[in-house]
Amino acid sequence: MGERVRIFEVGPRDGLQNEARIIPAAEKIALVDCLSQAGFDRIEVASFVSPKWVPQMADGAQVLAGITRAPGVRYAALVPNMRGFEGAVAAEADEIAVFASASEVFSQANINCSVAESLDRFGPVMNAARAVDLPVRGYVSCVVECPYDGAVAPGDVARVVKALFDMGCYEVSLGDTIGRATPDGIKAMLKAVLDVAVPDRLAGHYHDTGGRALENIEVSLDHGLRVFDAAVGGLGGCPYAPGAAGNVATEAVHARLVQLGYDTGLDASVLAHAAQMALAMRGD
Numbered sequence: 001m002g003e004r005v006r007i008f009e010v011g012p013r014d015g016l017q018n019e020a021r022i023i024p025a026a027e028k029i030a031l032v033d034c035l036s037q038a039g040f041d042r043i044e045v046a047s048f049v050s051p052k053w054v055p056q057m058a059d060g061a062q063v064l065a066g067i068t069r070a071p072g073v074r075y076a077a078l079v080p081n082m083r084g085f086e087g088a089v090a091a092e093a094d095e096i097a098v099f100a101s102a103s104e105v106f107s108q109a110n111i112n113c114s115v116a117e118s119l120d121r122f123g124p125v126m127n128a129a130r131a132v133d134l135p136v137r138g139y140v141s142c143v144v145e146c147p148y149d150g151a152v153a154p155g156d157v158a159r160v161v162k163a164l165f166d167m168g169c170y171e172v173s174l175g176d177t178i179g180r181a182t183p184d185g186i187k188a189m190l191k192a193v194l195d196v197a198v199p200d201r202l203a204g205h206y207h208d209t210g211g212r213a214l215e216n217i218e219v220s221l222d223h224g225l226r227v228f229d230a231a232v233g234g235l236g237g238c239p240y241a242p243g244a245a246g247n248v249a250t251e252a253v254h255a256r257l258v259q260l261g262y263d264t265g266l267d268a269s270v271l272a273h274a275a276q277m278a279l280a281m282r283g284d
């Protein structure tokens with residue numbers, strides 16, 4: 001058996017948040033229930049953000065209430081502030097994620113505040129999560145490139161990663177939000193980030209617009225990362241990142257990792273079925 005590399009499935013959240021068609025909660029629940037049989041230990045299923053900003057995620061509580069929770073799987077939700085935290089806790093999310101950006105312009109576009117303001121906003125969320133023993137993951141968007149502002153300095157990424165760890169995140173996921181990063185760009189970013197963090201508490205979250213996400217995962221494996229976010233069927237995109245295509249497809253990441261000799265713990269036939277469901281949901 002090869003070394004374990006974990007895939008964090010983000011399709012039901014990051015994947016579906018950008019779909020133009022409002023997808024009924026029952027379809028999302030069916031997808032999550034299928035994914036629960038695939039062998040993931042974490043699946044991001046909802047976000048508790050403003051429904052005016054992201055209408056597709058307005059039914060997060062319904063989704064969390066409707067899924068059949070499999071033992072050993074943590075069902076995660078994204079929260080931008082205390083209001084989102086309260087929604088996630090009421091819906092019994094098993095973990096939450098706060099999300100910041102390495103780019104000021106993207107931060108304004110995505111959550112209507114500066115990077116520093118977003119980090120301040122997470123303070124009370126972290127305290128409240130600690131009080132109820134809820135694990136918190138952190139995301140940093142635009143780790144290589146910003147859709148509005150071009151190249152992002154690796155040092156800016158490292159600063160935000162450090163701030164998220166300092167406030168208590170158990171893991172930080174590095175988002176190539178627009179999926180344009182090259183392996184060299186990922187290398188330069190990781191060099192700076194690994195000055196402030198250990199690789200086994202980092203995850204790669206790579207979109208695949210430029211078709212290089214699998215190479216970017218390989219470069220990250222070389223730097224010691226062992227967790228990668230992916231969306232089944234390659235669903236996704238961010239509503240506030242124009243031009244971003246989907247997340248790298250879970251089934252493609254699984255296949256590449258197996259080819260490289262790693263063990264993902266996932267069942268390829270369940271993944272293939274989930275990918276078909278995901279593609280049908282987006283009308284492909």
Ligand SMILES: CC(C)(COP(=O)([O-])OP(=O)([O-])OC[C@H]1O[C@@H](n2cnc3c(N)ncnc32)[C@H](O)[C@@H]1OP(=O)([O-])[O-])[C@@H](O)C(=O)NCCC(=O)NCCSC(=O)C[C@@](C)(O)CC(=O)[O-]
Pocket residue numbers: 014017047048049050051052053054078080081082083084085087099110111112113139140141142175176177205237238239240
């Ligand atoms: C952060 C805010 C809320 C600020 O939004 P705002 O307009 O600056 O804040 P506000 O506090 O003035 O609130 C505006 C309205 O939203 C309500 N509101 C406020 N908070 C909540 C909440 N939690 N749940 C439900 N409603 C909420 C609030 O009550 C108010 O309602 P109104 O009075 O107008 O009726 C807004 O900008 C927002 O929701 N943004 C979400 C953006 C988002 O979800 N983007 C996609 C996820 S990030 C991503 O995909 C990247 C990632 C993570 O995958 C990694 C990567 O690839 O890079």
